[in-house]
């Protein structure tokens with residue numbers, strides 16, 4: 001007799017969405033207090049554990065999230081936080097990971113561009129495949145994406161509607177594709193593959209936000225042109241997968257073997273069909289990442 005699937009994982013017994021919403025309120029307050037580019041551009045003078053220059057707003061945003069994590073810990077919840085600025089912080093359980101990017105799209109945030117998000121994932125293991133809960137709050141358009149493993153996706157609190165099919169040009173290219181890590185050298189490096197596989201590209205500037213667009217086929221595919229860190233993609237990749245889409249971290253053995261740590265290991269690609277994913281794989285691997 002085949003083994004029965006395990007009952008609902010204990011990690012999903014915690015009301016992570018409520019904790020994320022409280023953290024989001026804290027983040028909104030940080031951004032309200034620093035409404036202009038002039039205030040948001042201030043750097044702390046340090047680099048976060050993820051390697052980027054830390055902005056004061058990054059740090060305050062992270063403080064808002066960690067304040068909620070501290071409350072959860074006080075309530076008896078045990079986990080380990082993996083966060084862009086502070087790195088790995090022990091809250092009592094090494095096998096439950098809370099993977100946080102307090103602001104995905106920091107450059108957009110500091111310059112006043114729309115696409116920026118709070119991204120929080122919860123995993124009962126150490127790879128992308130183990131993510132059980134994903135929360136992405138796109139602060140630009142005010143969209144809240146929540147995904148629970150095996151249960152689906154909620155957009156602004158309502159079950160995600162059936163996404164439309166992907167769109168192709170008559171020659172088979174994908175009509176519209178989101179790119180991230182759009183350093184012009186990497187765009188140039190992938191130029192041939194982009195011409196071959198895409199009709200138009202969008203570079204929003206926030207990996208989590210771009211990935212979520214695949215969940216509703218607002219784009220027909222998504223690829224980073226270089227290696228991404230788990231904090232950027234962990235939550236949104238579950239949003240895509242729970243919407244029925246496909247995600248892969250190419251070059252990592254299994255498609256979802258990418259570790260939930262702070263190092264950039266692999267690009268991330270997403271699409272709604274195997275064939276489209278194959279095209280995104282070609283784009284993402286063009287620079288040899």
Ligand SMILES: [Mg+2]
Pocket residue numbers: 058084101102103104105106
């Ligand atoms: Mg960030």
